[in-house]
Amino acid sequence: MESSTLVPVSQFSFLPPKPHNRTRMKRRNFFTTIQCNKMYVPGFGEASPEAKAAKHLHNFFTYIAVRIVNAQLESYNREAHAELMEFLERHSLNDGNKFCADLMRESPRHKTLALRILEVRSAYCKNDFEWDNLKRLASKMVDDHNTRLMRDYVLEVSHEES
Amino acid sequence: MESSTLVPVSQFSFLPPKPHNRTRMKRRNFFTTIQCNKMYVPGFGEASPEAKAAKHLHNFFTYIAVRIVNAQLESYNREAHAELMEFLERHSLNDGNKFCADLMRESPRHKTLALRILEVRSAYCKNDFEWDNLKRLASKMVDDHNTRLMRDYVLEVSHEES
Numbered sequence: 074m075e076s077s078t079l080v081p082v083s084q085f086s087f088l089p090p091k092p093h094n095r096t097r098m099k100r101r102n103f104f105t106t107i108q109c110n111k112m113y114v115p116g117f118g119e120a121s122p123e124a125k126a127a128k129h130l131h132n133f134f135t136y137i138a139v140r141i142v143n144a145q146l147e148s149y150n151r152e153a154h155a156e157l158m159e160f161l162e163r164h165s166l167n168d169g170n171k172f173c174a175d176l177m178r179e180s181p182r183h184k185t186l187a188l189r190i191l192e193v194r195s196a197y198c199k200n201d202f203e204w205d206n207l208k209r210l211a212s213k214m215v216d217d218h219n220t221r222l223m224r225d226y227v228l229e230v231s232h233e234e235s
Numbered sequence: 236m237e238s239s240t241l242v243p244v245s246q247f248s249f250l251p252p253k254p255h256n257r258t259r260m261k262r263r264n265f266f267t268t269i270q271c272n273k274m275y276v277p278g279f280g281e282a283s284p285e286a287k288a289a290k291h292l293h294n295f296f297t298y299i300a301v302r303i304v305n306a307q308l309e310s311y312n313r314e315a316h317a318e319l320m321e322f323l324e325r326h327s328l329n330d331g332n333k334f335c336a337d338l339m340r341e342s343p344r345h346k347t348l349a350l351r352i353l354e355v356r357s358a359y360c361k362n363d364f365e366w367d368n369l370k371r372l373a374s375k376m377v378d379d380h381n382t383r384l385m386r387d388y389v390l391e392v393s394h395e396e397s
Contacts, residue, residue, distance in 0.1 A: 127372035
């Protein structure tokens with residue numbers, strides 16, 4: 074189960090450069106080496122998996138910002154808290170930008186809440202969210218789940234055989 | 236729109252320590268300072284926003300691994316590629332672990348595919364996914380969308396007024 078045994082498809086598309094152009098050959102080799110180190114991920118067009126994940130996180134940060142602002146209002150501005158709760162019942166948070174755009178246009182008081190949410194999601198993304206922790210947790214999760222899946226399968230098969 | 240104007244709720248829950256225990260007071264102040272730097276995010280129980288995001292990414296990595304393996308098989312093992320495509324039509328990839336567990340139990344050949352997917356999702360998460368790029372893209376996205384939302388609102392209002 075060594076990752077080095079994986080064969081990236083991009084290796085197969087390597088075309089050797091013409092030998093009479095040494096500068097071009099060097100440049101090609103340089104770029105080909107970079108490409109070959111990573112596995113080819115199809116189906117993302119001009120975007121990247123990182124861009125897709127960032128888009129999901131962007132909506133997640135809006136969801137977090139709404140929760141943060143809502144909790145803050147609960148302790149010092151009950152009226153605004155009730156207004157935000159009522160708005161949340163009528164509007165989905167799946168599309169964070171649409172939610173904020175709609176909130177801005179609801180009333181001047183809602184607009185202030187929306188601006189606060191924009192401010193909080195930016196501050197949360199840049200200062201509070203623990204990016205290193207995310208990487209650590211995701212790496213641990215993949216190890217733990219892979220081990221569990223294989224262990225469960227082996228246990229199941231050995232029970233069936235006995 | 237300075238993030239320093241945000242008032243974390245945790246500041247309000249600060250209880251001054253008893254003055255007769257100076258060591259304890261120092262320790263409390265130290266931890267309180269750390270807590271106050273971050274905004275209180277309610278509703279995650281014992282988990283954290285980072286753990287929730289990692290769980291989503293975990294399923295995303297399984298989805299990516301399936302695409303990688305599928306593309307690799309397409310170029311050198313047409314039979315296995317057809318089998319994986321057929322399995323994908325019948326099973327959802329929303330829950331990555333369940334997908335892999337089901338794939339393992341389909342047939343011995345499917346089991347080999349499942350083990351390959353587990354291997355690839357681990358390698359992708361640890362080596363290929365660009366974590367720094369994710370952070371950069373998400374930060375840029377929040378800035379761009381915040382600016383766009385406010386600009387659109389201002390333009391809309393100024394049109395209505397004119």
